[in-house]
Amino acid sequence: MSVVVERTFHLANLAGHRGGYRRSICRGAEPSPPSPLTVPGRVPRVAKLMALAIRCDHLIRTGAVPDATALARLAHVTQPRMTQILNLTLLAPNIQEALLFLSPLEHGKPKYSEKKLRHICAEPSWVTQRRYWSKLASVA
Numbered sequence: 001m002s003v004v005v006e007r008t009f010h011l012a013n014l015a016g017h018r019g020g021y022r023r024s025i026c027r028g029a030e031p032s033p034p035s036p037l038t039v040p041g042r043v044p045r046v047a048k049l050m051a052l053a054i055r056c057d058h059l060i061r062t063g064a065v066p067d068a069t070a071l072a073r074l075a076h077v078t079q080p081r082m083t084q085i086l087n088l089t090l091l092a093p094n095i096q097e098a099l100l101f102l103s104p105l106e107h108g109k110p111k112y113s114e115k116k117l118r119h120i121c122a123e124p125s126w127v128t129q130r131r132y133w134s135k136l137a138s139v140a
Contacts, residue, residue, distance in 0.1 A: 041104030046112050050099040053088035088117065092126035095133050112136065 010030035013021045056071055065071045072082035088096070099112070120132045 041106040044102045044105055044110040044112070046110065046114050046117065047099055047102045049085055049114050050088050050096060053085050054096070056082070056086055057089045084114070084118065087121040088114070090121050090124075091117070092129045092133070095120070095129060098133075 007027065008029050009025050009027055012024050012026045012030075014024045016022045056065075056068075056075075059065045059071060060068065065074065068082050068086055069079050072079045075082065077085075088099075091099075099117075102110075102112070116136060120129050120136070123129050123132060
């Protein structure tokens with residue numbers, strides 16, 4: 001006389017002890033794969049840099065980091081590069097918002113780059129910045 005036990009199981013990669021993974025047998029059916037992203041494409045680099053600039057400025061203003069030099073050291077970038085990133089916070093608020101909400105790129109080159117925005121960041125007047133931005137937006 002033999003006994004037959006039927007069970008469903010699947011192999012899973014579980015987080016291991018030191019950051020690795022280990023294979024394990026788990027009961028039940030394999031879970032369905034996660035649904036794809038709702039918005040295809042990638043976030044433009046200038047939008048990521050704008051968000052980083054806002055975050056870095058917040059760290060300096062709250063005193064979490066004493067100055068831009070220390071922040072550059074922590075971020076493993078040069079101090080001039082950190083200055084370029086932080087200069088994005090000098091843009092007019094509506095330009096910052098437009099950069100943060102740029103539509104994702106599916107393929108090809110982005111419309112705007114940080115390098116194209118440097119001359120706008122150097123302009124102290126928000127009115128003039130907006131004029132330069134509208135010219136850049138119409139060309140791109």
